[in-house]
Amino acid sequence: MKPIRIIVAGAKGRMGSEVIRLIQREEGLELAAAVSRSGIGEDIGEAVGIGRLEVPIHATLSEALLAAKADVLVDFTVPDSVEKHLELALQAGIRPVVGTSGLDETTVETWSQRFREQGLGGVVAPNFAIGAVLMMMFAAKAARYMPHVEIIEMHHDRKLDAPSGTAVKTAEMVTQSRQEIKQGHPEETETWDGARGAYKNGFRVHSVRLPGLVAHQEVLLGGPGQLLTIRHDSLNRESFMPGVKLAVERAMELEGLVYGLEHLLGD
Numbered sequence: 394m395k396p397i398r399i400i401v402a403g404a405k406g407r408m409g410s411e412v413i414r415l416i417q418r419e420e421g422l423e424l425a426a427a428v429s430r431s432g433i434g435e436d437i438g439e440a441v442g443i444g445r446l447e448v449p450i451h452a453t454l455s456e457a458l459l460a461a462k463a464d465v466l467v468d469f470t471v472p473d474s475v476e477k478h479l480e481l482a483l484q485a486g487i488r489p490v491v492g493t494s495g496l497d498e499t500t501v502e503t504w505s506q507r508f509r510e511q512g513l514g515g516v517v518a519p520n521f522a523i524g525a526v527l528m529m530m531f532a533a534k535a536a537r538y539m540p541h542v543e544i545i546e547m548h549h550d551r552k553l554d555a556p557s558g559t560a561v562k563t564a565e566m567v568t569q570s571r572q573e574i575k576q577g578h579p580e581e582t583e584t585w586d587g588a589r590g591a592y593k594n595g596f597r598v599h600s601v602r603l604p605g606l607v608a609h610q611e612v613l614l615g616g617p618g619q620l621l622t623i624r625h626d627s628l629n630r631e632s633f634m635p636g637v638k639l640a641v642e643r644a645m646e647l648e649g650l651v652y653g654l655e656h657l658l659g660d
């Protein structure tokens with residue numbers, strides 16, 4: 394079988410560099426090109442410390458698409474760039490696997506339609522760690538029986554966006570499994586702005602940013618006299634790689650965009 398040729402956008406970043414290592418060790422995957430905003434012209438293998446790969450870093454995805462033929466775009470960049478990259482992938486006829494946060498259910502559906510019309514598919518996954526996907530699925534199921542839910546997401550302090558993509562996806566999944574309810578005291582007030590966290594569709598989401606953290610989330614479900622806590626911790630970025638590999642492989646046969654890795658897990 395021919396290897397799947399991949400362009401990695403954000404290749405020098407924390408996630409992108411881990412994806413370069415994944416591609417290097419997996420026989421069925423091949424690095425077609427690397428894109429980053431820094432280190433232009435450097436060899437990506439040397440840039441991420443795994444030795445020369447003879448793949449230079451391009452400054453933009455457009456340049457990379459001109460330089461190399463590819464099947465899949467893996468994107469771990471910034472929320473501001475991701476939709477431009479989806480447009481370029483669509484025009485080039487390649488399949489996106491997007492980990493970058495910032496896309497919600499509605500936006501993904503719009504893109505999905507456009508990819509499907511071109512006979513192309515891909516994956517947008519707010520979290521590629523299998524444990525985190527299970528945490529979201531368990532939380533959605535538990536909310537059917539315990540609808541009072543608060544989300545606490547905790548990340549490293551280099552993270553640009555809040556709330557995290559995982560918290561947004563968790564809220565979307567829980568929303569589908571319970572009626573919107575007003576949580577807390579009906580007359581509660583905030584003495585300090587933001588004390589009760591961000592509010593969306595009946596949810597309170599609390600975002601913690603600290604050095605030393607990687608990616609962690611607790612979903613708290615309260616009921617009379619009881620509390621259920623569902624927690625997931627990513628302790629390093631290798632935790633996301635089995636999910637990225639699965640998404641790249643499955644992207645090759647999909648039509649439209651799948652939003653969330655839970656749709657790729659068997660029963």
Ligand SMILES: NC(=O)C1=CN([C@@H]2O[C@H](COP(=O)(O)OP(=O)(O)OC[C@H]3O[C@@H](n4cnc5c(N)ncnc54)[C@H](OP(=O)(O)O)[C@@H]3O)[C@@H](O)[C@H]2O)C=CC1
Binds near residue numbers: 409452518522
């Ligand atoms: N779905 C998932 O499982 C996960 C998702 N994420 C998400 O992935 C994204 C990246 O996270 P992380 O790797 O930690 O971030 P980093 O800041 O470490 O990496 C982002 C990289 O993207 C590069 N970049 C930014 N804009 C562009 C662009 N337009 N074209 C090409 N490269 C660009 C940056 O280059 P430079 O440094 O030169 O600016 C940087 O190297 C975030 O949105 C994060 O939330 C993270 C972990 C897991």
Ligand SMILES: O=C(O)C1=N[C@H](C(=O)O)C[C@H](O)C1
Binds near residue numbers: 521548549553557559
């Ligand atoms: O920025 C990160 O690190 C992560 N981002 C994703 C998110 O926003 O949920 C996934 C994971 O939590 C790590």
